[in-house]
Amino acid sequence: MDRRGFIRTCGSAAALSFLSPLFLTETLKAQTNKLKKYKKAILLNKSGNPLNPEKLEVGRQYLFFxxxxxxxxFLINLGEEVKPVEVKLSDGSSYLWPGGVGPKKSIIAFCAICPHQLSFPTPEYSFINYYPKDKPSKAAKRGNVIQCCAHMSIFDPTKGGVVLDGPSEYPLLTIVLSYEGGKLYAVGTLGVERFSDFFDAFRSDLKKMYKSFRKAKKKVDKSVVLPVEEYVNEVIYC
Structure with a gap:
């Protein structure tokens, strides 16, 4: 995609963000085969009510499934508008990342499974975490990054989860969000999925956690959002 085409696409995405999420989805689909639609899932608070986006603390990492x-x-409110960008992959392909949603277009979401070797938050610990501006990563020497301490891959959540450093071949997988009537929904994924590898690698662990492998692979139509530290016993930073 040349510069002129990319600018036109970004402008179109910005305009469509004020309209039906269906239009935005179709625009993304036209740009890339990296978009995959799943069940539309409403995001809920701990009480089971629709999550109020304005209650999300800026710079705090939240978890949903x-x-x-x-x-x-991960669900993160960066506190300011996050604009669309073109994400380029190592094979030369690219896709348009739609940026933030919500009242200030500041809310973003990424799969919390590291695309390198599939480290992910468990009830016991999390090696992959978001570092806000005021609590920078020692390894990255900056904040506003998502870093996996398992093998030191560092990602930029303001630029579509692109790899800043480390061994990961792929950016973080985007969870595509929709903001409708003051409510947040997850509607699909954008990027390189590794769900099949994840389920193959952790089949026995997931079977224990969810009582059956079938339940672990159940697609959701609603998801409760929690601060990461309320789900994870030990949040590991590096």
Whole structure:
């Protein structure tokens, strides 16, 4: 995609963000085969009510599960508008990342499974975490990054989860969000999925956690959002 075409596409996406989420989805689909639609899932608070986006603390990492019951995702409010960008992959292909949603277009979501070797938050610990501006990563020497301490891959959540450093071949997988009537929904994924590898690698662990492998792979239509530290016993930073 040349510069002129990319600018036109970004402008179109910005305009469509004020309209039906269906239009935005179709625009993304026209740009890339990296978009995959799943069940539309409403995001809920701990009481089971629709999550109020304005209650999300700026710079705090939250966790929810989508598109499957066992696949964790980060929800982050960056506090300011996050604009669309073109994400380029190592094979030369690219896709348009739609940026933030919500009242200030500041809310983003990514799969919390590291695309390198599939480290993910469990009830015991999390090696992959978001570092806000005021609590920078020592390894990255900056904040506003998502870093996996398992093998030191560092990602930029303001630029579509692109790899800043480390061994990961792929950016973080985007969880596509929709903001409708003051409510947040997850509607699909954008990027390179590794869900099949995840389920193959952790089949026995997930079977224990969810009582059956079938339940672990159940697609969700609603998901409760929690601060990461309320789900994870030990949040590991590096």
């Amino acid at each position: 989508y598109p499957y019951r066992a696949t964790p995702a």
